[in-house]
Amino acid sequence: MLEDIISKHSASFASGVHTELRAQVNKSRRVTLLAGNLTANSRSDVSGVSARVYKNGVYGFSSVAEMSDDAVRTVLKEATSNADFMDRHIAKGKALFPAVSTEYIAPGFDDADVPQKDYIDFIRMIDDYIAGKYKGLTSRAVVSTSDSMEKLLCTSDGVSGHTAIPRSYIYVFLNAETPSGVPVELFKAFGGSGSFYKHFSSPDTLYAGIDALYEKLMQKREGIYPEAGLKTCVLGGELAGMLAHEAVGHTVEADLVLGGSVAASSLGKQVASELVSLTDFANTAFAKEAPLPVYVDDEGIAAVDSEIIKDGILVGYMNNRETAEHFGMKPQGNARAYLFSDEPLIRMRNTAIHPGTSKLEDIIASVDDGYYLVDTQNGQADTTGEFMFGISMGYEIKNGKLGRAILDTTISGVAFEMLKTVDMVSDNVSWSSSGFCGKKQPMPVGLGGPEVRCKVMIGGR
Amino acid sequence: MENLKLTAQKVLNLLKDGGADMAQCVATYKEKREFNVDGGEFSLFRTTFDNSLVLTAFKGGKKGTISINRLDDEAIKAAVSDCIASCDSAVADDAWEIASTPDSRRFEEGCVTPDLDKFFDRLRELMENIKDRHPLILMEQLIASHVKTDSLYLNSFGVEYETVGGAYSVDLMYSAHDGERGSSFFGSGVVFDSLEKPIIELASIERDLSDVEKQVDTRPLEGKFEGTLIAPPSSLASFLYYALSNFAGDSTLLDGTSIWKDALGTAVADERLTISMNPLDERIVCGDRYTGEGYIAENYDVIKNGVLNSFMLSQYIANKTGLKRAPNDTFSMVIEGGDVSLDEIIKNTKKGIIVGRFSGGQPGTNGEFSGVAKNSFLVEDGKITSAVSETMINGNLADILKNISAISSETVCDGTSVLPYIAFEGVTVSGK
Structure with a gap:
């Protein structure tokens, strides 16, 4: 656990500016068994201190890869000097930010450091299970990853913090071929927030999930290409979460709004059907702890939920302190940095579409001719809200019943148009939290949603 | 130091x-x-x-x-x-x-x-x-x-x-x-x-x-056609990265899923195509001088005049597969210019699309790709007729490498690669 070497330096913060001082360690562990070969076996610890100084509308930032009083003095001096440089060249003359509350409550965290042997032994048992039971695979991979961001923060507003976001996952990839020799692949991520031991006590707890994954792969082997065009589709919860994050969430990050995103002209307007509400949750969602809870951000703002879409109307953006001033909104704890050497950026936390009242089986029964799209492997969108998601598992729906599986395909559309077609929303939310969001820096994020019925373009072959 | x-x-x-x-x-x-x-x-x-x-x-x-x-x-x-x-x-x-x-x-x-x-x-x-x-x-x-x-x-x-x-x-x-x-x-x-x-x-x-x-005004493409994909360096780099990683890289050679695993020395692309990995080229800024396993880096051709000349393997995977290690482990890709200008390529295109950016997932090991054509222009009867939105492209990377109709004389060097514009035939372009 990090030792507090920064608090005592708050007395030396320059006056007339905002200062944030941070000490941080990022840990990551990775072990990969590819077709039984241990192709990755690595551990990484990255730590150091950084300071950011805000002066008259510009920022100076500096970091040093050391945990020492000298390093703290260096980053404070360099960040101040960099802010002076920018102020000299780019005179914006903006005022300081309004004062913020220094109150927030963050629970403790589990910082158990797991020996590499435990990761390897565990996934070897998983790999042995797959190799022993399933002979028809063309390849397989089992990957164990753990990462954590532990931060100490001290700001000129008087906010101090000591928080961490640890998470641990095991990914299982299974590959096979269709009867005509087309490769098909599926993967599943097990795990979530917290240490490896919290999720992985015994390999047999994963076997049912692996068996289900294999069954799905065998269905996919016999799959068909979907018929291309605008279709009625039921999106699975993780796909709805991907839509919430990629196609809506990024467009309402205030820095991207200032950069010209579609949301710049949509505030207060209807952007989705009345059945759709969407929130970037800070630490608690639907009365449970969110997958990757955030309690205070790296500008020292106590994290609260950011309401984005309410009953189909775009009601807010995600901000840092500077953009909140610009838009006349409140900062809600979205400014987060990945490494000690990174400056805080506006980032999502746990972004989800709210559940509705329909049952999944009723939604499927309501579709005469369409598709149930269950899993996605990737998704991209841009600030126009135009999106493309790869579909790795799905089924056709004929006369209200699930039919054959489909082969890999894509769906595409424009978020604020497609969301207006949502006419049924299930009462069950699925979350995923194993990925990184990319935006100059990576960042662990949670995303989720219920099953939704909508109209969307699906690619054929 | x-x-x-x-x-x-x-x-x-x-x-x-x-x-x-x-x-x-x-x-x-x-x-x-x-x-x-x-x-x-x-x-x-x-x-x-x-x-x-x-x-x-x-x-x-x-x-x-x-x-x-x-x-x-x-x-x-x-x-x-x-x-x-x-x-x-x-x-x-x-x-x-x-x-x-x-x-x-x-x-x-x-x-x-x-x-x-x-x-x-x-x-x-x-x-x-x-x-x-x-x-x-x-x-x-x-x-x-x-x-x-x-x-x-x-x-x-x-x-x-x-x-x-x-x-x-x-x-x-x-x-x-x-x-x-x-x-x-x-x-x-x-x-x-x-x-x-x-x-x-x-x-x-x-x-x-x-x-x-010029992309402020776009129009969605109506219908579907099979035509020419003109890939500028911006999207060409992505297509070739996907193709070479899937067909010539460590993972797929190790697990045997590479469709080029038995193709060394045979034609895998149009004969006008040579793809080199040249970290020592003077146009590449600060190219790697040695590999992650400590070997001195040398320039080499992955594909030479359309023939698969080398896989892109580390020493470890080379030892596992009995194949040869690649002379460097960079992606400092160099493709020299061809003999026809970009304007000529456009003039010679009956129906096609210039794809500035490809927004799609990593194609499967069989090379099938499918994604949205972003920042793209429609070409009809030798002319750029409009910028397009909500347009998808589908094809197969292994197939289009064999189906090249032109390589531009212009190249773009961004300090990490040197690439021309390449026109590929047989790509499906579909709209609403």
Whole structure:
């Protein structure tokens, strides 16, 4: 656990500016068994201190890869000097930010450091299970990853913090071929927030999930290409979460709004059907702890939920302190940095579409001719809200019943148009939290949603 | 550099004391100076001082790797202990190998000492040039940096490489707007080691900005056709990265899913296509001089005149498969220009699409790709007729490599690669 070497330096913060001082360690562990070969076996610890100084509308930032009083003095001096440089060249003359509350409550965290042997032994048992039971695979991979961001923060507003976001996952990839020799692949991520031991006590707890994954792969082997065009589709919860994050969430990050995103002209307007509400949750969602809870951000703002879409109307953006001033909104704890050497950026936390009242089986029964799209492997969108998601598992729906599986395909559309077609929303939310969001820096994020019925373009072959 | 040498030597000694029979260490010190523009305005000046130490040990055929960024004794001792523990828990595999011929070299590359005032002047000039010449452009973000790197590679066989390098880079992310009409965002980037030229003249930045301004007005494509995909360097790099990773890279050769696994020495592409990985090319800025396994990097051709000349394999995968290691492990891709101009390629296109950016997932190992054509123009009867939106393209990477109709005489060098425009036939383009 990090030792507090920064608090005592708050007395030396320059006056007339905002200062944030941070000490941080990022840990990551990775072990990969590819077709039984241990192709990755690595551990990484990255730590150091950084300071950011805000002066008259510009920022100076500096970091040093050391945990020492000298390093703290260096980053404070360099960040101040960099802010002076920018102020000299780019005179914006903006005022300081309004004062913020220094109150927030963050629970403790589990910082158990797991020996590499435990990761390897565990996934070897998983790999042995797959190799022993399933002979028809063309390849397989089992990957164990753990990462954590532990931060100490001290700001000129008087906010101090000591928080961490640890998470641990095991990914299982299974590959096979269709009867005509087309490769098909599926993967599943097990795990979530917290240490490896919290999720992985015994390999047999994963076997049912692996068996289900294999069954799905065998269905996919016999799959068909979907018929291309605008279709009625039921999106699975993780796909709805991907839509919430990629196609809506990024467009309402205030820095991207200032950069010209579609949301710049949509505030207060209807952007989705009345059945759709969407929130970037800070630490608690639907009365449970969110997958990757955030309690205070790296500008020292106590994290609260950011309401984005309410009953189909775009009601807010995600901000840092500077953009909140610009838009006349409140900062809600979205400014987060990945490494000690990174400056805080506006980032999502746990972004989800709210559940509705329909049952999944009723939604499927309501579709005469369409598709149930269950899993996605990737998704991209841009600030126009135009999106493309790869579909790795799905089924056709004929006369209200699930039919054959489909082969890999894509769906595409424009978020604020497609969301207006949502006419049924299930009462069950699925979350995923194993990925990184990319935006100059990576960042662990949670995303989720219920099953939704909508109209969307699906690619054929 | 002396500190890095002492650190690396100390690490090797400790790893050997811990029982390693082979070991390597890469110690690096980096200084980064970075300017940011957000929403069209300069916002941040950032300086970072970073270390990294990557230790790899092999013990009885078992491998462990640890990376840290602290170089103090306590951190090094803990890292060595973790590294040996990782080895002990690994699976023995005789295929692991690192460079074993003693060698000592020093490399100095690029512009080691930045001229920050001049760099900042060039950046202000860039922003002014964009404002004057491309008034519809809204700069979402510009990240401009100079990175100075001191690096030392040392292994237990007496291989020692010292590298001192520095380079500027500029990455721009922008879109064009006219009232409430707007284009998709687009990214341009360049790595360079001289401040002699205005930045807008480097790589394809000026042309990219002009193209994006023309994408304010788009129309969705109606229907579907099979035609020509004209890939500018911006999307060509993605298509070729996907193809070569899937067909010639470590993972798919190891697990046997590469569709080129038996194709060495046979035609896999049009005979006009030669794809080289040339980190030593003078147009590549600060190209890698040695591989991750300690071998001196040499330029090589993956595909030569359409024939698969080499896989892109590490020594480890080469040993596992009985194939040859690639002479470098970079993606410093060089394709020389062809004999026809881009204008001629467009004139000769009956129906096709110029795809500035491909938004799609990683194609499967069979090479099937499907995704949205972003920042793209429709070409009909030899002319660009409109920018398009909500348009998808589908095809197969292995098939289109054999189905090239033209390679442009123009090439774009962005400091990391040199690429022309290539026209591929047989791609399905579909709209609403």
